[in-house]
Each structure stands twice: as structure tokens, then as C-alpha cells.
Amino acid sequence: MEKPWVMTQEWHDVLFLHWRIAPQLVQPHIPKELQLDLYEGQAWMSIVLFKAKHTRLRLLPPIPIAGTYLELNVRTYVKYKGKSGVFFFSLDADSRLAVKTASAGNFLPYLHARMAMVDQGETYKFKSKRTNRNSFPETLDLSFRVTSSMPKKSRLEDWLTERYCLWTKPKKQLFRVDIEHSPWQLFYVKGTIYKNTMASFLAFSFPQNLAVTHYSVKKKVRFFPPVPEY
Template sequence: MKMPKKWMMTQEWHDLVFMHWPVDRNEMRKYVPAELEIDIYDGKAWLGLVFFKAKKTRPRFLPPVPGVSSFLELNVRTYVTYKRQSGVYFFSLDADHPLAVKAARLGDFLPYRHAQMAMSTTGKRCTFKSRRTNKGSFPESLELSYRVTSHPVDKTELESWLTERYCLWTKPKGQLLRLDIEHSPWKLQYIQGEIENNTMASFLSKNLHLEKPLTHYSKRKKVRFFPPVPEK
């Protein structure tokens, strides 16, 4: 795949955690645009929760905007293909900075919502809390603590399948758009922890809080975003 030559925005992702669950493909089908095929692994679709701290957010040729360049984010996503190209489809993206949410929602390009969030570290123990507060949105929440338990590992085929994805699709105002991203391959570490509360992806019949996820951690990733491209 050949990406546009000029990226439009850059950002750093710090202390990123992936959480994944296998889910029923037919149920997931109901919530994804018809143009996109549900990507499956071993006969299952997968749902991901991903949270991180975004830093140094800035448009091309401009410095970071004070007060908006750093924020916490939690997204809910699944994995899809379009014309044999693999990528991501987002159900929701929560962030804890109102201005960042407002800017990201221009044109209803992506379903960003405001949430109260906190991320902290005490010794080797990390905690993350999020509670969506956006008016008119279901107040989904996530609360967990964890610790990193390994050095970077050699990714399995499934771990690469879940994480090495370099575009997303969205469908604002009826037009399917693709946004490409660019970053180095993931260096993943394993984590162990306890989920205190999880009501994310409440549209699914599956109760994620009752099932243990496949989890990974990455310390830092610099990312570039390219302009959206209409799909034909």
C-alpha cells in the first residue's frame, strides 16, 4: 500500500496497553459498516480496548498547542478488511481533554467522547481509570491496575495480527474514508493485573468484565497520521 507522501499530524503514545477478547463474528457484524469485512482469526472476531497517554500532538509544520497536545485516551475497536487491506474500525474513542475531543470531532470524522480519566504509577504498579461523561452518551467505564512482567517479547502470529495494523476506516455522512498511519513495529511486553470494573463495549451481549483478556504493554510509540482518503 502506498500512503500519501505528506503526513498531516504527529503524536506520541506513552504507556499503551492493549486488551483483547475473542467475540462472535455474527454479532460484531451488526455494528460495522457493510462495506467492511470483519477480520477473523481462528474463526473469531476480536474486540480491543486500547488506552494510552498521548503527548506532543501537533499538526505538520506547527509546534504542539499548549493545553491540547497531551491527554489520556481509551478506544474500543475491532479488526476489519476492505479489498484485502487490513485495518481497524473504532466504535468509540474517549479522551479526558474537552478541547482535544472538540477538535477531533470536527466533521464527525471519528466518534470521540469526553471522559474523566486518571493514569498513575506507584512503584511497579500502574492504575488506569476512565468514566465517560459526554452528554448523551452511555456512561461506560473502565478501572484496572497492572504491572509489566516481561521484557519485549517475540510476537506470536496472533499478537502481530492484533497490533500491526496501519490504517483505520470511518464512515461520516455516508462516505467510507480510510486514514493511514505510520510507525515502527510494536515492541510488546506482557502484563498482569486486576480489572476492577469494565462496562466498555456495552452494545455486545458478551460481558467483558467476566472474561480475562489477552493483554500487552508498550512503553512509547511515535506515530504519524496521513490525510483521509475516500474509498471507491
């Protein structure tokens, strides 16, 4: 990276949920500058949830109060001038301070939600309900358990998870944010979705079954300064 990283955090108990979706349902909802990144002609939508810990800016200690929180994001896969990454439709968090900071200037679509993740030994239970005014109270309610480690990621699993930048478009300017972390070590997962209304703006309802689903124990991530795209 040309510039030094500006923020770091750890992601714990990361759950990836992935579903195929027809490209024509997604394209109208991403910035016109971006192109959908397709896998064998299909677009993909993903829900990713985790616990963020040890959030801090470069050369500073962890942020008090807002340094640890639960996050739930909804994303799709995009390209810009040949470079692949992700575009976030929403990023929900259970820390009002984290939401206020990350959504300043509408840079990223962070929204507050009431969330809980409970480790019951072999099973995790997760529930989130958005609380923002003037926003649909989108809900995710599920349970899952980790079954076994994955010896090697398939081409699709690698394509879905090894993403190292995101794009966002506050107002009229498109920005890219690069991230850095080691490759994902994934585990197989079994679980049940009780309710899922995320991305309610799409003419698409997520199936109530877990499609392509994986878990990772922990990942340390570094974020780099936003870069304007022209």
C-alpha cells in the same frame, strides 16, 4: 505513502486488552462496506489505552493544552478490498478540546471522559468514566503491572497489534486514514479489572479477566490525510 503526513503524536504507557468475540455479535455494528477480519474464524475486540503527548500538525509546534491527554479506545479488526486495519466504536479522551477537534463533523467517534492513570512504581492504576450527555457512562477501572519483555511476538500478537490504517464512516462516505510507526516492542502484563462496561451496545460483556494483554512504553505515530473509499 503518496501524501505527506499531516499530524504526529507520541503514545506513552500503552496497554492493549484483547478478547475473542463471535463474529455475528460484531458485524451489525460496523459499516456495511467493511468485512470483519477474522483470526481462525473468530472476531476480536480490543481496548487500548495510552497517554498522548507532543501532538502537533505538520510544520507546527505541539498543540497547547490539547497536546497531552489520556485516550481510551474500543476497536475491532476489519478489511476493505483485501486491506486490513481497524474500526473504532469509540475513542474517549479526557481533553474536551481534543474531543471537539477530533470529532468535528462526526469524523471520528470521540467522547469526553474523566480519566486518571497513576504510576505507583511497579503498578499502574487506570480509571475512566464517560461524561458525554446522552451517552451511556461507560467505565473502565483496572490496575496492571509490567512483568517482562517479550522476546518475539506470536502470529496472533502480531496480527492484533501491527495495524496501520483505520476506517471511519461519517454520514454516508467511508474514509481510510493511514498511520505510520515502527513495529511494536511489547511486554507481558498481569493485572486486575475491577469494572468494565465499555461497548455496552453489544450483546457481549467483556470478561473481567485480562485475556491477551500487552504493554508498550512509547510509540511515535504519524497520521496521513483521510482517503475516500469507493
